[in-house]
Amino acid sequence: MATPAVDLSAALILAAPAPADWLVVLPVALMIGLGAVLMMVRKSVRLHGGIAIAGLTLLVLLDAALLWRVSVHGPVTMVMGRWLPPFGIAFTADLFGAVMALAAAIIALAAGIFALADIDASGRRYGFYPFLMLLMAGVSGAFLTGDIFNLYVWFEVLLISSFGLLILGSQPEQIDGALKYAVLNLIGTTLFLIAVGYLYAIFGTLNMADIARKAAGLREAAPLTTLTALFILAFAIKAAAFPVNFWLPASYHTPRVVVSALFGGLLTKVGIYSLIRVTVMLFPVEREALSLIVAISAALTMLVGALGALAQNDIRRLVGYVVIAGIGNMMAGVAIGTPAAVSGAILYALHSVVTMTALYLVAGEAGRLGGTWALSGLGGLYRKAPWFSGASFLLFLAASGLPPLSGLWPKVALLKASLDIGAWWLAAAILLSAFLITLALARVFLLAFWRPRPDPVPEAAAPAGTSVDWRVALPLGCLTALVVLFGLLPEPLLDLAQRAAEGLGEPAAYIQSVFPGGTAR
């Protein structure tokens, strides 16, 4: 082969990457590789659980190492195929991305263990664990990528795996829910792609650090506010914000409960993550211009979620509305946009990832123990499983935002931030929504757990289960422990969220990580 005559350093990064840089890529590569392996051994369903749980444990460790690295040394970047950024696709992890990836990995591990009990052999043969791995590849990729088109690709990866998970079992009810979920989410990601197209036409680059660098210079010349509005709409569909939230209560209660738990914990939060990443980091000025609309949408999302939760008889649908109410709180943080508010939104996202997953698991276990999902038919769970009921009670408190659990701190941060800028009505919406959610969840506890089992049982379809399995108790116990821990010792996480929000507001370190020389092309 002839030696190339051109200067390679103009196109390639010739220095070897630091071994720690691999931490950015490995979570995604690991999940894709394991998903592929599980697809190959699809008939040996006995192997699936072991491989998947070992892989997810490794994922948690990798993400924890990445978070530690980012927290000590600042953002980490690796560019695919040695191409110089912005030409190569960059994976960049800052504190926000790393901490979200870690939270996602933890709940995926919890769901993986819970699924050992919840997903039967036929569900595994249809590919629960491969889809779980690919879903986690998509979620980790979305949290760790530094390229906006790549973010779109990861959205699609997690979307297509979520379709697979959603129709696992192929009940008519699931197909009904999946059709609505699929079409509306597909339209959402298509809107995202449209926005990416316009963004490329304006900036001529897709690298987020590059966009952040150039946005200031293009602000006068290009319709960036319109572009940002398009991004906000696309991510609002993904996050299920009012008025584009109706796909969530139509579909989230139909699949197996562990799938609902994964979706409730992860998918909407990916939407919120992207919303924060794009509006706060890339287009802060435009976010300011659109903040009133986002704030109104946030307030309505909270109220719609809370009122919807009050009106539900099916506990899984009720939890779906609680998820929506939480999205409203995070949107409020985006609307306010001060570093304190953004750190509140990040905290809320972390709390929500863990709590919503746990709530769905509680709903699933309550339904199994009681033999029905309907509040009108449930009862006597406290007598049957006191420890499970205790954990559920703690989680209900956390989801309502009552002290001393994890829901309190993000709500306090958001309330304080909204009062600081004088948005009393937003603060009132946060409080009212929290109050209504408290009512809804307290009623669940009273009816399903506290009161004696109604006799005769109105519509008990399935025979009621008996004791709580360890595969249910372990993940639920760990998630509850996390919630309690964060409620009692919030300092480290508060500090982390504060630093993550500052990193988003002033992305100098992020840009420095992608362009170490600081040189434009």
Next chain:
Amino acid sequence: MNTLILRTVAPSLTALMLLFSVFVLLRGHNEPGGGFIGGLIAASALAIYGIAFGVPSVRRAIRFHPMAIAGFGLLLATLSGALSIVFGVPFMTGLWVYPVIFDVELPLSTVMSFDIGVYLVVVGAITSIALALEQEPGSDVEEKD
């Protein structure tokens, strides 16, 4: 659809299209073509075979379940990317070897193995969708293997 004409033509057509798909796959390295389009051609070849002879005979002919083929392709593509961890270059960097076989220098690379992975993913995924659509309505037995 399984007329005599189609049933006569289908085996040779399938063989020809599969051969052509490999040609397109390998050509894709320096010229238009590549794993994705090659995989589509191969998948449509299998779809034609399925139309002519029914889904079970396709499943017998390809031996492995289509999703297992897709899984293998995905694994191959991931490993091609991850191989660069050994050589101290970033993820997905193309690595080349030039073995001389029978006096012909043969450029092999991770780029090519990645492309073969893409080919297999497309073949597996599209074939499994096509077979699911070709399945006789009511005979919901695609997972019996």
Next chain:
Amino acid sequence: MEALFSILIGLFFAGAIYLILSKSTVRILLGVALLGNAVNLLLFTAGRLTREVPPIIPVGMDVLSPGAANPLPQALILTAIVISFSFFAFLLVLTYRAYQELGTDDTDEMRLAEPRNEQLPPMGY
């Protein structure tokens, strides 16, 4: 040229949105497919239009010949085509199954997941 493409893209979007607003799932599906194509054209136009110089490095050269088309939008479109194609295939199967299982293609009649007269939760013990 760009102006002509913009009008075409607008027509595509109009058709897609009209179809998506329909109640019949098959029309929605066609609308989604049309929407994907509209976006691909949009991406293509976003990369500026040039004529007749494909972005392929000629034999013996190291860089693209001057005036070549921008290859990045083409790569983006290829990715988007692949993704929208696989989604379309999936949605096609899903719609078909939905028609088989639910016996209707009218989204208003698909109320299995959200029944019409759902009971309210008990108001007290």
